[in-house]
Amino acid sequence: MFKKILIANRGEIAVRIIRACREMGIQTVAVYSEIDKEALHTQLADEAICIGPAQVKSSYLNMESIINATLVTKAEAIHPGFGFLSENSKFAKMCQQCQITFIGPSAEIIDKMGNKAEARKTMLEVGVPIIPGSKEPITKAEEGLDIAKEIGYPVIIKASAGGGGKGMRIVYDDAEFINNFNMAQNETMNAFNDNEMYIEKYLVNPRHIEFQILADEYGNVIHLGERDCSIQRRHQKLIEESPSVVIDEPLRKKMGEAATLAAHAVKYTNAGTIEFLLDKDKNFYFIEMNTRIQVEHPVSEMVTGIDLIKEQINIAYGNELKVKQKDVIISGYAIECRINAEDPENNFRPSPGRIENLHLPGGNGIRVDSALFCGYNIPPTYDSMLAKLIVYGKNRDEAIKKLRSALGEFVVQGVKTNIDFQYSIINHPKFLEGDVDTHFVQEYIYK
Known part of the structure; x- marks a missing residue:
């Protein structure tokens, strides 16, 4: 080792x-x-x-x-x-x-799967369902406009090398396409120094479902079930759950097989995530692969008992996966909240500063991943995420109750946070019913 x-x-x-x-x-x-x-x-x-x-x-x-x-x-x-x-x-x-x-994976695999346009092309070749869209990267707005007309509005413009919601625009007609394409491309150049874009059909009110995979150097690939990441703001995930309330065992098996097929197709190694959109009729479509560990990996760890960081290290050292697919058992329910230093009442403006007082929640089934301590100065230079609050219960109802209690106990003084904002989400009737999609926040919380 x-x-x-x-x-x-x-x-x-x-x-x-x-x-x-x-x-x-x-x-x-x-x-x-x-x-x-x-x-x-x-x-x-x-x-x-x-x-x-x-x-x-x-x-x-x-x-x-x-x-x-x-x-x-x-x-x-x-x-x-x-x-x-x-x-x-x-x-x-x-x-x-x-x-x-x-x-992590090799440079070649990162290139192949990290580039969204290339990843879509690969998935199309092996039979993994993809959303209709451009087959090659696009650099000119006029080319994108032709594709948008062909597949029909609404469409979403995305950066081929993008992530974190950067370089993305939803377009509903020809009149606004050129301007939105140019804005998205400029944002992509500033963030990633890359001008390649792609266009795909925009699904109205889908769920964002992703599958965690592990793959070793010996051709073994397993998945750890799904995470429902539908609660988002400006394409940034806020709350993640595992498993999803809308995924039954037959659909989990089907989507899991598609995820492992995607990994096999590129001879993937290490931890990765295959991301899908799921429509109201339970049709799923590949959108991208993240060739790294995810922010939300703890919910998968909580429901499977598998330490993903340790597995990453073991795989990188050359060890064979000891866990087989039949050994992966999803038990209970886990939810993660991202706690950010930002001011929801002031357009979520970042809130750097000194932590004057801090109390992290605890108890059975409550986990906090954080680098905070009392007296720490949050710099203005980096991402605003302060901590991840993860709870585990025997079912979703119990997990929500634990999350409600833990958020109420979470104290960060000295800077503004989104704790109250997260509390408002998990207490909304639609969230409690599990009736959520990627537009939940803008439709119900910003009203």
């Missing part, structure tokens, strides 16, 4: 990986920007090394600095977490060239 792993990330996911490594007897190296010198992940790791100033491009996206830190500390592997360099094929290739194990 690896003796030392460098974590090329920060915040709660860095802390999560450090804890998994500690339980496996693996030493850890934290990297940090100058503004993150006192962050929790730097304090928990066995070693910590500064990789640059606060700006992301000069620190957490600085591939050369991270590779140098790995070589200097003699770490054998890099875990990229999520975000930052986790889906960067150039970085994965640099690791390979420096004989450092990248804990």
